[in-house]
Amino acid sequence: MSSYLIRRLTLRDSTLSPASLQALTQGLSAPVSIPAGTVIVEQGSRPGLCTLVVSGWAARLSALPDGRRSTVALHISGDFVDLHSYPIKVMDHSVISLSACAVATIDHPTIRRITETDAHLTRVLWLQTLVDASIHRQWLLSAARRSALEHTAHLICELFTRLRVVSLATPGKPFQLPLSQQQLADALGISSEHLNRMLAELRSRRLFEWRGVEAQVLDLEALQALAQFDATYLVMQDEPR
Amino acid sequence: MSSYLIRRLTLRDSTLSPASLQALTQGLSAPVSIPAGTVIVEQGSRPGLCTLVVSGWAARLSALPDGRRSTVALHISGDFVDLHSYPIKVMDHSVISLSACAVATIDHPTIRRITETDAHLTRVLWLQTLVDASIHRQWLLSAARRSALEHTAHLICELFTRLRVVSLATPGKPFQLPLSQQQLADALGISSEHLNRMLAELRSRRLFEWRGVEAQVLDLEALQALAQFDATYLVMQDEPR
DNA sequence: CGTAGACTTGACGGCACTCAAACAAGGTGG
DNA sequence: CCACCTTGTTTGAGTGCCGTCAAGTCTACG
Numbered sequence: 001m002s003s004y005l006i007r008r009l010t011l012r013d014s015t016l017s018p019a020s021l022q023a024l025t026q027g028l029s030a031p032v033s034i035p036a037g038t039v040i041v042e043q044g045s046r047p048g049l050c051t052l053v054v055s056g057w058a059a060r061l062s063a064l065p066d067g068r069r070s071t072v073a074l075h076i077s078g079d080f081v082d083l084h085s086y087p088i089k090v091m092d093h094s095v096i097s098l099s100a101c102a103v104a105t106i107d108h109p110t111i112r113r114i115t116e117t118d119a120h121l122t123r124v125l126w127l128q129t130l131v132d133a134s135i136h137r138q139w140l141l142s143a144a145r146r147s148a149l150e151h152t153a154h155l156i157c158e159l160f161t162r163l164r165v166v167s168l169a170t171p172g173k174p175f176q177l178p179l180s181q182q183q184l185a186d187a188l189g190i191s192s193e194h195l196n197r198m199l200a201e202l203r204s205r206r207l208f209e210w211r212g213v214e215a216q217v218l219d220l221e222a223l224q225a226l227a228q229f230d231a232t233y234l235v236m237q238d239e240p241r
Numbered sequence: 242m243s244s245y246l247i248r249r250l251t252l253r254d255s256t257l258s259p260a261s262l263q264a265l266t267q268g269l270s271a272p273v274s275i276p277a278g279t280v281i282v283e284q285g286s287r288p289g290l291c292t293l294v295v296s297g298w299a300a301r302l303s304a305l306p307d308g309r310r311s312t313v314a315l316h317i318s319g320d321f322v323d324l325h326s327y328p329i330k331v332m333d334h335s336v337i338s339l340s341a342c343a344v345a346t347i348d349h350p351t352i353r354r355i356t357e358t359d360a361h362l363t364r365v366l367w368l369q370t371l372v373d374a375s376i377h378r379q380w381l382l383s384a385a386r387r388s389a390l391e392h393t394a395h396l397i398c399e400l401f402t403r404l405r406v407v408s409l410a411t412p413g414k415p416f417q418l419p420l421s422q423q424q425l426a427d428a429l430g431i432s433s434e435h436l437n438r439m440l441a442e443l444r445s446r447r448l449f450e451w452r453g454v455e456a457q458v459l460d461l462e463a464l465q466a467l468a469q470f471d472a473t474y475l476v477m478q479d480e481p482r
Numbered sequence: 483c484g485t486a487g488a489c490t491t492g493a494c495g496g497c498a499c500t501c502a503a504a505c506a507a508g509g510t511g512g
Numbered sequence: 513c514c515a516c517c518t519t520g521t522t523t524g525a526g527t528g529c530c531g532t533c534a535a536g537t538c539t540a541c542g
Contacts (some may be wrong), residue, residue: 062378165288
């Protein structure tokens, strides 16, 4: 049920003991199905639990008082969407499902117990939130310095790499990308019309294709070169503590 | 010596025990003075310690393979610039001093000892890294949805608020902003020429003035309204664990 | 007093936004 | 079964914010 999470955690930190993994998975509720567009956490709220995406896609949305808003993170199977709500308490953004999802929750008292008894697992949870931060920084770099085409290519490379980690994508094969162009454009901070033009350009260069929910990277090397993609920031290596 | 840090930590979490505070401050090295422009940590490196800004300003710079780069965070007295290097290991960005600085360090083994013996202090350190992430998200929102003028006003509000937390700024009084326009523009992801025009606009509206290193917010309410600034994301309230 | 660096101002161009309409696809009810 | 509606995608035209280039001004400092 939380196999994607386990795949991520064991890939990232092979030293995580079975006991720690069990402590985490036993703290998780049974998965609940929610339709696309469901608000999982509200900006300004004080959640009493953290949510794990078991399957499907979710996004974090930051809103201005006047209503303008932007996607500040995308999440896939195996991602905690609001693990930071345990230390931070007040949500600075909302979380919504972008596709139909299954989500499981773990409440703050359980996490607190983990932090008091399992230093290693605590560090792994901390690490998960830091990977989110690392992705934020890469998005900031993209927004400031990459052209819209490069930015688009970069996000595709990032998502493809993250999907590979949890075996939801394989080089040379199509993968599921159940978003609208509007949603992807929002994550890039560009208009959907402009994204559409960028996608047409990537298609004409035979780098990337996307019809409906099925997407395919046609030339991974060239796409990564265009995006100047370096996967280091996604932290996928095993690291001794 | 690390009084700004203590001011931040005790403001943020009044439940932090004197023993925990002492454990942290005793783990810190004596402050070292470094000139402006010093590379504190290199992108791609694996630091064995974390750096605290005791005084002065520092920045995190993310670079693309082709040399283009952007500032992804600004740091002031009392900020850890690379606390995340303990869980993440490989730096995804560089850190450099923007002004003359005093910095202190704490090595990873000491932090590890803290995580194994002091769950509460660990949570506070985790929180510090999450506030950085929260700021990243606000910068993403600014980059995507605020105009250059609003974006500029917002960063000024943010820095002013963060300086107030460590008593380096007071409403109605000038404060030290020892950066060049180029450096501030880089943090905003806009050109220095355009920032210059935005600063002229803020000056003409009698919202903000900045000559040399001395800056002053002339009308805090109006500046915050223009920026749509909401300080929640900076997490300054005391919170019970 | 001269030089270097930072700041200021102007002109021009382009990337990406906005507005608008056409097209495609899927669902619904008459 | 097919109008009809809704939602998403595609394409076009016009605009504007902001970047780039360039020149000029100010300030600090040797």
